[in-house]
Amino acid sequence: MRQTVQVENFGTNTRAGVRTIKPLALYIHIPFCQRKCLYCDFISFPGGRERFPAYLQALGLELGQRLKAELEIASIYIGGGTPTVLPTEALTELLKKIKAAAQVLPNAEITIEANPGSVTKEQLALLFQAGVNRLSLGAQSGKDRFLKKLGRGHTTRQVETTFATARKVGFSNINLDLIFGLPEETIVDWTETLKWATALGPEHLSCYGLQVEEGTPLAKMLNEGRISLPSEDEVSAMFLLNAELLPSVGYRHYEISNFAKIPSKSNDRFSDYRCRHNLFYWQYADYLGLGLAAYSSVAGRRWGNLSDLNLYLNALRSGKLPVAVEEMISPAKGMAEMIMLGLRLIDGPDPTVFKARWGVSLDEVLGSRVEPLLTGGFLLKKQGTYCLTPRGMLVSNQVLTELLNPLL
Ligand code: SF4
Structure with missing residues (x-):
């Protein structure tokens, strides 16, 4: 099922309230x-x-x-x-x-x-x-x-x-x-x-x-x-x-x-x-972080709170949100991040959720870049997705660079 989430505006603060249709x-x-x-x-x-x-x-x-x-x-x-x-x-x-x-x-x-x-x-x-x-x-x-x-x-x-x-x-x-x-x-x-x-x-x-x-x-x-x-x-x-x-x-x-x-x-x-x-x-699902330096990611938008305690306190005292950085995640970056985080899981990223979210399959996105990693014993293909082998986990940064560089 495609995850459709939206951020709506509440009150006077832009994008203050967060609403999603998913928990x-x-x-x-x-x-x-x-x-x-x-x-x-x-x-x-x-x-x-x-x-x-x-x-x-x-x-x-x-x-x-x-x-x-x-x-x-x-x-x-x-x-x-x-x-x-x-x-x-x-x-x-x-x-x-x-x-x-x-x-x-x-x-x-x-x-x-x-x-x-x-x-x-x-x-x-x-x-x-x-x-x-x-x-x-x-x-x-x-x-x-x-x-x-x-x-x-x-x-x-x-x-x-x-x-x-x-x-x-x-x-x-x-x-x-x-x-x-x-x-x-x-x-x-x-x-x-x-x-x-x-x-x-x-x-x-x-x-x-x-x-x-x-x-x-x-x-x-x-x-x-x-x-x-x-x-x-x-x-x-x-x-x-x-x-x-x-x-x-x-x-x-x-x-x-x-x-x-x-x-x-x-x-x-x-x-x-x-x-x-x-x-x-x-699983690259939505999360909301509150407090000093907390990060949130909702509906393709990510923001991070101020990490200076005084600035954080002052922002809220004066009725502002304590946001320090904010970005809209591009589809290419979103796909790369979802694969990167999903590969931390032993079962790999969920191919059905991936396709529903981005409209393309994992195979279409990864293309032939998986081949040398499969034959080298760093990746495993199972149940329509890819997982790191123990050998791949030991060098996961290199594996991810090989796989995802073109997307980033
Ligand atoms: S100082 Fe750091 S590592 Fe130690 S308890 Fe606090 S947060 Fe944890």
Whole structure:
């Protein structure tokens, strides 16, 4: 079915309200953390308690401008930063406002990110009672010495305790974020981290390779030779281990870096543990982002919010939308992006949705460029679409360049 979505104007702000005929995913950014991890270049500020009231007020204003009664929301993701540094009442109030302003579907996935060691039992219980049904914990490693190297403010024991507490208060859909390729990490260390994580029994695991971002303390330590990273071959072996070990213990590898528990028919409350929110991004569906530096993509139009906190607050105080950049996505760019994101999925981009959306098939768009990638073992053709092989995933940037350059 062709996805037809439209953006309409409401009130006095151009394109303020968002209306689509399809449910969308809503992201809320909370840019505060207790402390800054050594590898982090996300938009997040350590401390900042004195800014909480102003930020929440601005977020409320943005929400009031963007959400409309007709809007259907299939997923809410409160991320950051560390959203749970905010007073819990502020978070539950935020959810109430969203539910009052738009139609949150009855089976909507509602996720919040939290850090082990700082989130309390009371907070978790209140959030669960307020309708949050998915918890994403930043566990990162199953070894305390790596948590220290990353400047994380928690231990593995605290991950275990927070996980058990979350279960006790009712969470039956928990994700653990993990990072591999850490300074001085070996394949044995990473194997042990995976075994430790799966022994806890989360419904979802996100396993990303460490990116050392310019300007972070970790990059400085690396440049000064105070730490060293595993070799490219070692990191590749860790990546391949994810794809081998996790499916062997009941997880479905559904996206390059993401694994979802396969529900057992009798016991599980959910029929699918893939992250519904992120599937909106990977399937190139519409999403709305609210908060500092949040991005939105609705009906072929994409915009990004201001990333300077004062500018963001001032814009909303003076009745303006806090938009910094905005573009209409051309069909060529849209097709390239949909293929690029779809190839992150193990099943590849959906060929029916692609054709319905763009009026041309994947084969027509990709042409003969797929041939050398198929014969080279980087791509696989199945069920009318293309997927990356494990070999292709290891060099996905090169594969995507080969495939998509003519479109960009
Ligand atoms: S908790 Fe997350 S967002 Fe906050 S500093 Fe650490 S990595 Fe960055």
